[in-house]
Amino acid sequence: MMAENSSLQNVKQRFGIIGSSPLLNRAIEIAMQVAPTDLSVLITGESGVGKENLAQIIHQYSARKHNAYIAVNCGAIPKGTIDSELFGHEKGSYTDAKNERKGYFEVAEGGTIFLDEIGELPVDVQAKLLRLLENHEYMRVGSSKVQKSNVRVVAATNVNMRQAIADGRFREDLYYRLGTIPIQVPALRERPDDINLLFRKFATDCAEQYRRPVVRLDTSAQDMLKKYYWPGNIRQLKNIAEQVAIIEDGETLVSAERLSSYLPDDARQSNLPSVIHHSHANERSFENEREILYQVLFDMKKDIAELKAALKNNGNAAPVSATHEDTANSPILDMDYVTPYSPHSAGITVQTSNAPQRTNHSALPKNNIEEAEEYVEESLSLQDAEKEMIQKALAKHRGRRKAAAEDLNISERTLYRKIKEYDLD
Numbered sequence: 001m002m003a004e005n006s007s008l009q010n011v012k013q014r015f016g017i018i019g020s021s022p023l024l025n026r027a028i029e030i031a032m033q034v035a036p037t038d039l040s041v042l043i044t045g046e047s048g049v050g051k052e053n054l055a056q057i058i059h060q061y062s063a064r065k066h067n068a069y070i071a072v073n074c075g076a077i078p079k080g081t082i083d084s085e086l087f088g089h090e091k092g093s094y095t096d097a098k099n100e101r102k103g104y105f106e107v108a109e110g111g112t113i114f115l116d117e118i119g120e121l122p123v124d125v126q127a128k129l130l131r132l133l134e135n136h137e138y139m140r141v142g143s144s145k146v147q148k149s150n151v152r153v154v155a156a157t158n159v160n161m162r163q164a165i166a167d168g169r170f171r172e173d174l175y176y177r178l179g180t181i182p183i184q185v186p187a188l189r190e191r192p193d194d195i196n197l198l199f200r201k202f203a204t205d206c207a208e209q210y211r212r213p214v215v216r217l218d219t220s221a222q223d224m225l226k227k228y229y230w231p232g233n234i235r236q237l238k239n240i241a242e243q244v245a246i247i248e249d250g251e252t253l254v255s256a257e258r259l260s261s262y263l264p265d266d267a268r269q270s271n272l273p274s275v276i277h278h279s280h281a282n283e284r285s286f287e288n289e290r291e292i293l294y295q296v297l298f299d300m301k302k303d304i305a306e307l308k309a310a311l312k313n314n315g316n317a318a319p320v321s322a323t324h325e326d327t328a329n330s331p332i333l334d335m336d337y338v339t340p341y342s343p344h345s346a347g348i349t350v351q352t353s354n355a356p357q358r359t360n361h362s363a364l365p366k367n368n369i370e371e372a373e374e375y376v377e378e379s380l381s382l383q384d385a386e387k388e389m390i391q392k393a394l395a396k397h398r399g400r401r402k403a404a405a406e407d408l409n410i411s412e413r414t415l416y417r418k419i420k421e422y423d424l425d
Helices: 002-015 022-034 051-060 082-087 123-135 161-166 172-178 192-209 219-227 233-247 256-262 281-312 324-329 366-379 381-396 401-408 412-421
Strands: 041-044 069-073 112-116 152-157 181-184 347-350 357-360
Touching: 002 022, 002 051, 022 051, 022 181, 041 051, 041 172, 051 069, 051 112, 051 152, 082 123, 123 152, 123 172, 161 172, 192 219, 192 233, 219 256, 233 256, 381 401, 381 412, 401 412
Parallel strands: 041 152, 041 181, 069 112, 112 152
Antiparallel strands: 347 357
16 A cells, blocks of 8 residues: 555656545546556546646556657647548648648557547547557558558547537447546546645746745635636646736735635635526516506506496596506506597497497486496405405505515505505505
């Protein structure tokens, strides 16, 4: 156990790896164990976690360490040329192919090739890579000659490969062929105890390079670094450490308040799950619709009351009209419900869901008027029910009008108006 720990520390020192996280240690141990073999390795992890360090460990601790090591970023090579870059091409194979060219696999013969961002590899090139891994054979672009390859392939990606396979962006057979030995590199947030060590190392290196005092963080600033999510991982931490090392006064402890100016706005939040504030747009829309319905009903009751007065006065009542205040408060003035009485007409029109019914006042018998009054009285029971509901809501919430309005699903403004209308003060 002592020898294993010593070997692990030697590897960390040799490759400049800082940290003692169990997850990080496990990843390094797997890389050391698989290094002597020729098995292909797939290293997964977020961008900026240091996946290439493990690829270098695998190469340097293998029998191929004296041969070439080539790192290729598959996402940085244009799709039209990546086939040629990897496998080479013959003279005249395409317009600009004025000379033959060796590909990376041919140059790295006997050594190791590191294919970073393997998830960005075009599907047609994936088929050629699969053949190379299975049969150790490939062909240059524009050539029919099969060439043998003795290259160790180590790949890395920050893409969700399962999702890429499901989307048809990556071949499943190639995924299993590359991932003979999978290694997962932990994100920086998964090793919080290493964050301040890394910050100190990056800040110190930068200060020494530019001959500046070494900055130090107080406890609050160190806690802030631990709680931050670090979407850019080690690469982002190094960038911020260098900014602080150059700009801040090394003689003064850097506080959390000062450090937060170097971090994005979300750095002020903890690493706890984010609180998602759901939009209340739909809820507010529903409340507005409810208010509209209430307003329409209130206007209907007022019109019916005036109609009742008009019937009692044998048509001598003033025309039904909305006051300026009612028009301002009501979002809808729908005349499909009630057509107001006009002195220039011979009768009163009440619009229903079917067809308008017109009656003549001069020919209206007394018993018809009584029936109309009965109908109006029955409709006005809604007014009594509403008044009772408002009274109960106010009693329930001990006169707190805001709470009562929420309970009734109406606005405070509407409630205040109804309280005044029903004389409930």
